[in-house]
Amino acid sequence: MTTTTHKEKGFTIGVSCPSCGGELELEDNFFAVACDHCGSTHRIIMPDNPPAYIAEVKVSRQKARFAIDRFLKDKGEPLTTSDYQLKQFYYPYWKIDAILFRLRKGVEKRVLVDDHGQEKGVSYEKEKTDISLAPYTTTVSAGTTFDGLPDTLGMRSDYLKIFPLADEKIKEDFDVLSVVSSWEDVRGSLHKYVGAISSYDKNQFGVNKTDLFGPKAMLIYFPFLLFDFYDSDGFNRFVVDGVTGRVLNHITSLNSESSTASPNRTVSIGEIDVVSHRCHNCGVDLPAEESLVYICHNCQVITDLEPGVNIDSISEVVHEKNEHNIMIPFWAFTIKGVDAELLKSVFGGIYKSERIVIPAFKVKNYNALYKLTKRMSAAFPQFSLEQLTKMGRRYTNVDLPLNEALMLIELFAKTDRYKKNSSDKRSPATFQFDKVTLFYAPFHLESYFYVDSILQAVTLEKNLI
Ligand SMILES: [Zn+2]
Numbered sequence: 001m002t003t004t005t006h007k008e009k010g011f012t013i014g015v016s017c018p019s020c021g022g023e024l025e026l027e028d029n030f031f032a033v034a035c036d037h038c039g040s041t042h043r044i045i046m047p048d049n050p051p052a053y054i055a056e057v058k059v060s061r062q063k064a065r066f067a068i069d070r071f072l073k074d075k076g077e078p079l080t081t082s083d084y085q086l087k088q089f090y091y092p093y094w095k096i097d098a099i100l101f102r103l104r105k106g107v108e109k110r111v112l113v114d115d116h117g118q119e120k121g122v123s124y125e126k127e128k129t130d131i132s133l134a135p136y137t138t139t140v141s142a143g144t145t146f147d148g149l150p151d152t153l154g155m156r157s158d159y160l161k162i163f164p165l166a167d168e169k170i171k172e173d174f175d176v177l178s179v180v181s182s183w184e185d186v187r188g189s190l191h192k193y194v195g196a197i198s199s200y201d202k203n204q205f206g207v208n209k210t211d212l213f214g215p216k217a218m219l220i221y222f223p224f225l226l227f228d229f230y231d232s233d234g235f236n237r238f239v240v241d242g243v244t245g246r247v248l249n250h251i252t253s254l255n256s257e258s259s260t261a262s263p264n265r266t267v268s269i270g271e272i273d274v275v276s277h278r279c280h281n282c283g284v285d286l287p288a289e290e291s292l293v294y295i296c297h298n299c300q301v302i303t304d305l306e307p308g309v310n311i312d313s314i315s316e317v318v319h320e321k322n323e324h325n326i327m328i329p330f331w332a333f334t335i336k337g338v339d340a341e342l343l344k345s346v347f348g349g350i351y352k353s354e355r356i357v358i359p360a361f362k363v364k365n366y367n368a369l370y371k372l373t374k375r376m377s378a379a380f381p382q383f384s385l386e387q388l389t390k391m392g393r394r395y396t397n398v399d400l401p402l403n404e405a406l407m408l409i410e411l412f413a414k415t416d417r418y419k420k421n422s423s424d425k426r427s428p429a430t431f432q433f434d435k436v437t438l439f440y441a442p443f444h445l446e447s448y449f450y451v452d453s454i455l456q457a458v459t460l461e462k463n464l465i
């Protein structure tokens, strides 16, 4: 619904249009896309295994050499000679996207101070819990240790156009270095990286806990040009970024290169697939909106793009039709084998209904998402639903997959347990979900908020949609 351009997010994936061969540019979390060249619409099928991408080389050997000379000139150092050994290769990195859970718990002390700055003693001590959920992205090396190469792609991966790994994308004279740490290896040691996050944040709090949820990975092969000089002033290696042409590093000795002959790991790589975005029932083109669920405007049959999920009906809240309403999607479901008391404690006043209701659209602010989940769950018993057969323009897109929504519910329950300092034995590690439905509820805009049009009770900030 927003009008932000694709470029703004920076991190894009280029694939070929199956109809005309032109380039389709995709953002993260894409489902469907219209081709700018031929107008046909396609959808992207993501694989179960992490896909592999490659960044294109944008820098020639000459340009890289100039960059090194400029680098040395800026530092007032003598320029390099013409005698060097060049290594050109793509080095693999894992890019990981996850939700970062952080908990800080401890005692907050307030000290009273008199007018002269003298302590008058501790006024009170209060236990304080601070929990936050935030999106988290990192890149970590997937290849063998190589002196001078960065351990991470850092922020650059956010402004990078990458392509599915294919022979024609690999530049001549460039090697593709092998992957030595599999996604399973990296996944198993993710806590190591989040441990590093919490270490710079040591404070007075007694308990710190940091965890990553729902990690998703992709492999990115990034090009580098390494110039090794062996002249009178010894060994000098310059590492040049093959995309921007920047000199990333200058080292004068080698430490770990003897271990380069690490065994190649077999890494299962998934392939993304681009197919026509059509109704599976009647074949008519579906709208190129980034949604997981469509009701065909021609035959009214539901197309559900989330793998392993099958929605057989979609509902909407019975309401008076009004042109000011927009229809916002929510997932509703029950949790098997969990007593009502636990859910009540987590989700507030949902005891009248056993349903948990969570937005079916992405909300970057997890605390806002949690609040909205609580409010909608509480409001749900007061809605009556009817089957939806036609979806118009006012129905906003479903882009939070059910599986992610379920993971978030578990995360909310966990957060709640931490807050209450309970190791509640009644709640299982993994919930079993039941009676899953998708429904739309009418909301209308009131200055900075969307307000639900039935109860006038649930509000969400305008910019969340
Ligand atoms: Zn095309």
Ligand SMILES: [Zn+2]
Pocket: 279, 280, 281, 282, 283, 284, 296, 297, 298, 299, 300, 301
């Ligand atoms: Zn159809």
